[in-house]
Amino acid sequence: MSEQAKKPAKKKVELDPRFVNYRHVWVFIESERDEVHSVSWELLGEGCKLADALGVQLCGVVITGTGERGKAICAEAFQYGADLCYLMQNDVLTDYRNDPYTQALTDLVNSYQPEVLMLGASTLGRDLAGSVATTLGTGLVADCTELVIETETRNLAATRPTFGGSLLCTIMTQRHRPQMATVRPRVMAMPEPDTTRTGEIIEVAFAMPEDSIITKVLEFIADDTRDKPNLPFADIIVAGGRGLKTPENFQLIWDLAKVLGAEVGASRPVVQAGWAELDRQVGQSGKTVRPKLYIAAGISGAIQHRVGMDGADLIIAINSDPNAPIFEFAHYGIVGNAITILPALTEAFRAHLAQAKKTG
Amino acid sequence: MHSVVCIKQVPDSAQIRVHPVTNTIMRQGVPAIINPYDLFALEEALRLKDRFGGSVTVVTMGPPMAEAALRKCLSFGADDAILVSDRAFAGSDTLATSYALSATIRQIMENRPVDLIFTGKQTIDGDTAQVGPGIAKRLDFQLLTYVSKIVDLDRDKQEILVERRAEGGVQLLKTSTPCLITMLEGTNEMRFGDLDDLFRAARHDLKVWDRSSAGIDAVEMVGLKGSPTVVSKVFAPKPRSKRAEMIEVHDSEPHNLAVSLLARLFTQHPKLEQEIARRAG
Numbered sequence: 157m158s159e160q161a162k163k164p165a166k167k168k169v170e171l172d173p174r175f176v177n178y179r180h181v182w183v184f185i186e187s188e189r190d191e192v193h194s195v196s197w198e199l200l201g202e203g204c205k206l207a208d209a210l211g212v213q214l215c216g217v218v219i220t221g222t223g224e225r226g227k228a229i230c231a232e233a234f235q236y237g238a239d240l241c242y243l244m245q246n247d248v249l250t251d252y253r254n255d256p257y258t259q260a261l262t263d264l265v266n267s268y269q270p271e272v273l274m275l276g277a278s279t280l281g282r283d284l285a286g287s288v289a290t291t292l293g294t295g296l297v298a299d300c301t302e303l304v305i306e307t308e309t310r311n312l313a314a315t316r317p318t319f320g321g322s323l324l325c326t327i328m329t330q331r332h333r334p335q336m337a338t339v340r341p342r343v344m345a346m347p348e349p350d351t352t353r354t355g356e357i358i359e360v361a362f363a364m365p366e367d368s369i370i371t372k373v374l375e376f377i378a379d380d381t382r383d384k385p386n387l388p389f390a391d392i393i394v395a396g397g398r399g400l401k402t403p404e405n406f407q408l409i410w411d412l413a414k415v416l417g418a419e420v421g422a423s424r425p426v427v428q429a430g431w432a433e434l435d436r437q438v439g440q441s442g443k444t445v446r447p448k449l450y451i452a453a454g455i456s457g458a459i460q461h462r463v464g465m466d467g468a469d470l471i472i473a474i475n476s477d478p479n480a481p482i483f484e485f486a487h488y489g490i491v492g493n494a495i496t497i498l499p500a501l502t503e504a505f506r507a508h509l510a511q512a513k514k515t516g
Numbered sequence: 517m518h519s520v521v522c523i524k525q526v527p528d529s530a531q532i533r534v535h536p537v538t539n540t541i542m543r544q545g546v547p548a549i550i551n552p553y554d555l556f557a558l559e560e561a562l563r564l565k566d567r568f569g570g571s572v573t574v575v576t577m578g579p580p581m582a583e584a585a586l587r588k589c590l591s592f593g594a595d596d597a598i599l600v601s602d603r604a605f606a607g608s609d610t611l612a613t614s615y616a617l618s619a620t621i622r623q624i625m626e627n628r629p630v631d632l633i634f635t636g637k638q639t640i641d642g643d644t645a646q647v648g649p650g651i652a653k654r655l656d657f658q659l660l661t662y663v664s665k666i667v668d669l670d671r672d673k674q675e676i677l678v679e680r681r682a683e684g685g686v687q688l689l690k691t692s693t694p695c696l697i698t699m700l701e702g703t704n705e706m707r708f709g710d711l712d713d714l715f716r717a718a719r720h721d722l723k724v725w726d727r728s729s730a731g732i733d734a735v736e737m738v739g740l741k742g743s744p745t746v747v748s749k750v751f752a753p754k755p756r757s758k759r760a761e762m763i764e765v766h767d768s769e770p771h772n773l774a775v776s777l778l779a780r781l782f783t784q785h786p787k788l789e790q791e792i793a794r795r796a797g
Contacts, residue, residue, distance in 0.1 A: 171745070190681050233736060251603035251683065254649075254659045278683050283661045286649030290614060295744035298644040313748065318639055322532045325750040370658050374677075375688040389541070391791065447790060458751055460529075470785060472777070478718035482760075488781065489760030490773060504778050505792070512793050 171309075175333035176268075181207040182270040185216045185233050185241075186280055188252055189376065190225045192232065194346065195276030198338060200236040201347030202303060206272060206312070207239075208472070209305035215270065216241040219260050219362075221250030230357050239356075242268065246362045251373040253282050258287040261363050265292060267272055267360070270334045272312055274303075277338035285338050287464065291382040295329030296336040301343055301463065312337065321440040321460040342388045342444040342467065385435050387419050388441045392450075395421030395465075396431075398473060399454020399494050403431040408498040409453060415505050421465075423444065423455045439464035451501075453494040457482025474498070517570030517671065519561040520621055521594070521634045523554040525578050525585035526641040550585045555637030556699040557707045560666065561634045562593045562707065568671060570631075571595040573624060577605060579614055583722060590717035591709040598624070599718065602727040605740050610642070612742035614650025620730045622657060631708065632676075633696040637662055645698070652696035660689060661698045669693075 183203045186193040190491045200214065207214040214232035220226045222245045230241035237314055245263070248256050261284065265273065273288075275281040277299050289296035297314040304313045311328045312335040314489040318325045329335040387393065394416065396409040406426065413420045422432035424439055438445055450468035455461060457473065457480055465471070466485065473486035483489040490497060526690050527546045535542050561572045573596040574589040576582050586597035592747070608616065625631060638645035645661075652659035662681040667688070669676050680687045681700050709717070732738060763777045782789040 171633075186683075191684065193683060251687070254652075256750070258653070279681055280683050281660050282658070283649060285661065286610075286644075286646040289616075289646070289652040290611060292655040293611065295609070295611070296644075296646060297745060298646060317643075318750070319527070319529055319532050322529065323750055324749050324753055325751075327745050328748050329744050330746060332744040369647070371660075371689055371691040373687055374690055376682070376685050377688070378685040379686075392795070415791055441640075448791060462753065470788065470795050472759075472781070475741045483762070484759060486760040488777065489762045490777065491762065492770070492773065495769045497773060500774040503771070504774035508778055508782075509793060512789070 158229050161380040165358075169330040171333070172331045175271075178269040178271040178333035180212045180215050180268075180270050181272040182215045182217055182274065183238070184273070184275040184281070184284070185218045185229060186276050186278060187220055187225075187229055188280060191343070192218070192229055193276055193278055193280075195281070195339070196233075196280060197236040198341070198346050199274045199276060200233065200238055202339065203272075204237045205272060206303060206305055209307060210271070210310060212271070213239040213368040215239065217261065217264060218243045219249050219257060220245055221247050221316050227357065231354070232349075234353045234355040236347055237350075237353070239357060241357050242358050243357050244362045245359075246364065248366050248369060249362065251376065252283075253369065253371050253373065254287055255284055256364050256369055257284050257369060258291060259364060261288050263292050263362070264360060266278055266332060269393065271310060273334040273336045275336070277340040281338055282513075285293070285336060288369055289336050292334075294332040294336060295327075296338070297327045297329075298338050300337045300339050302308065303337060303339075311335070317440060317463050319460075319461070321463050337396040340444050345446070345467075363482045385419055385433070386446050387421055387436060387438065390419035390445065391448045392418035393421045393438070393445055393447045393465075393468075394415050394418045394451045394453070395455060396426060396453050396494075397423035397455030397461075399456070400426070401454075401495065403429070405495050406431045407496065408502070411435060412451070412498055412502040412505070415450075415502050415509070418451075422451075423461050427448070451484070452482055453498055455482060456480045457485065517568040518628055518630050519564060519570070519632045519634060520573045520575055520624060520630050521558045521561045521589070522617055522647070523558065523574055523576050523585060523589060523636070524639050525549070525553045525576060525582040526551045528774060530642045539728075547626055548581065548584070550588055551639045551641075553638060553699075553701055555636075555705055556701055557634035557636050557697070558589055558592060558594065559696070559704045559706045560699050561632070563704065564632070564666070564669065565593075568669070573598065575600065575617065575620055575624075577601070577608075577613060577620070580724075583724075586719045586722055587720070590720050590722075591714045592707060593709055593713055596723075598723045598725055600725050600730050602730075604727045604735055609743035609745045610644050610646035610650060611744055612738045614654060615737045615742060616646050616730060616732060617647065617731045618651045618654035621651065623725075623729070623731045626784070628649065629663035629694075631671075631693045633657065633694070635696070635698045637698045637700055647667060648696060655696070658691045658695035660691065660695055662700045663697045664700045664703050667676055677698070688767075705755070724747040776788055
């Protein structure tokens with residue numbers, strides 16, 4: 157029997173007739189306490205491609221408390237590529253709460269019927285996406301790294317890491333609409349805003365009295381972000397892994413980072429061993445980063461790490477194992493002992509920069 | 517006080533290897549563990565039991581081998597355990613899984629009211645964080661995700677006060693029980709069960725429920741039929757079209773190596789040189 161014959165013939169799954177009129181690509185514009193999460197703009201950038209492939213409009217969904225801020229957020233969404241924005245405002249929506257937000261977004265979907273709905277995979281986005289998908293009874297794919305439209309069926313092929321990132325899988329929602337997906341911050345590129353773009357705002361009323369909402373927000377304690385590393389937006393990152401052998405050697409990462417004005421990153425084993433803080437962990441269970449330069453020292457490049465830093469423009473890897481997976485996707489590779497190479501690299505950069513400064 | 521804790525048995529993803537030729541997961545020899553995030557949920561439920569009395573029921577949906585994970589939970593101090601297992605569940609996505617688990621919890625509630633449901637924030641194999649919210653919505657329970665601390669619980673008023681990890685800060689939330697809490701990692705430390713618990717766990721008459729015991733009449737709501745998402749392809753990540761440009765180790769002198777790397781880097785990427793100089797300047 158041929159290989160082909162063994163496989164069952166692929167059955168074509170038709171879209172449920174209830175959803176044939178669902179059109180357009182939606183991006184949920186996440187704002188908490190009037191701050192828009194930048195993942196929303198990254199999603200608009202990606203949404204543009206999907207809307208083009210489908211030949212439909214790209215729409216932003218803005219859900220906020222009352223006030224001028226709502227329209228300002230819509231105006232910004234147009235600059236990042238939205239053609240149209242649905243704006244739902246009510247004072248019960250000032251703070252994020254699961255019940256009113258789920259109701260608001262579900263109402264909008266049922267009234268205006270999008271075929272694709274994307275949210276950021278933030279704490280808010282994941283809380284809301286899971287609830288809305290369950291309420292609508294539709295498919296949701298979390299933490300997508302690639303989104304492609306299958307033009308014939310208008311299905312969204314959503315690719316995501318699975319088994320802790322060991323493999324990738326492509327998932328489709330064939331019978332239901334909207335096809336929902338979340339994407340982690342920094343996985344998609346940030347589009348350039350076009351300040352000349354504008355669009356139409358459709359204001360939709362939301363009536364839910366505060367009395368009917370069971371959960372109350374008593375207080376919001378904002379994080380102290382001073383002195384906190386901001387890896388997702390760092391331009392240069394020097395990251396260390398288990399190959400550095402001891403926590404003392406991890407200091408070599410800091411030394412090089414200092415000369416380059418870089419942030420310090422770390423692999424999961426190193427964070428688990430307590431050599432670096434959790435905020436510095438890069439990868440599947442840590443931060444996703446998109447720096448111009450990423451130097452990985454003593455990191456083998458397991459897929460769990462790779463999914464967090466694959467978006468770097470330039471990757472330099474130092475590893476003693478010539479077969480380490482990191483050399484499969486780094487741009488420059490050095491096979492050698494990171495503990496001796498790092499100080500040499502620090503010195504070389506220092507000397508080069510001093511020379512460049514002198515010659516101006 | 518009655519808490520239900522939903523757990524999942526998962527392959528230890530830190531030890532998963534992909535077969536280099538067939539690109540399939542090599543499960544052989546990979547230990548099955550309790551999803552690490554679920555332990556924070558279980559410990560929190562046990563702490564409430566320490567404080568207020570009552571009991572903790574652990575539930576999992578999975579194959580017969582998942583019994584081992586439930587016995588482990590019993591040995592930590594859980595009072596009761598239910599394995600929901602049926603061939604009809606095979607291929608369930610998160611929507612179908614939350615349907616099956618919510619039906620199971622409804623069955624539990626027939627006999628004894630449930631005050632709180634706990635889950636981990638996500639699993640380490642699926643990483644979706646969707647089943648917890650799904651169960652809450654289906655049972656019409658208030659949903660509290662990423663809870664870092666249970667501040668207070670007033671059993672007479674049926675009120676609970678929690679701290680929830682939000683974007684850019686922490687929300688202090690008050691809501692009514694029953695509710696569903698997904699517990700943030702690192703918020704407590706799992707206890708070791710004592711010897712009595714170990715013996716009790718081994719002897720415990722663990723319940724195994726099939727589809728109908730779990731109260732699921734509609735077979736089309738579970739398994740592949742109840743799953744709107746379909747996995748169309750599984751594959752290993754592609755290497756970049758070009759392997760890394762290797763800086764040759766002409767001699768073992770790290771200094772020469774570093775200089776040759778810099779020379780090549782800055783010749784090929786002059787913009788990067790300016791960027792670094794600007795930052796360092």
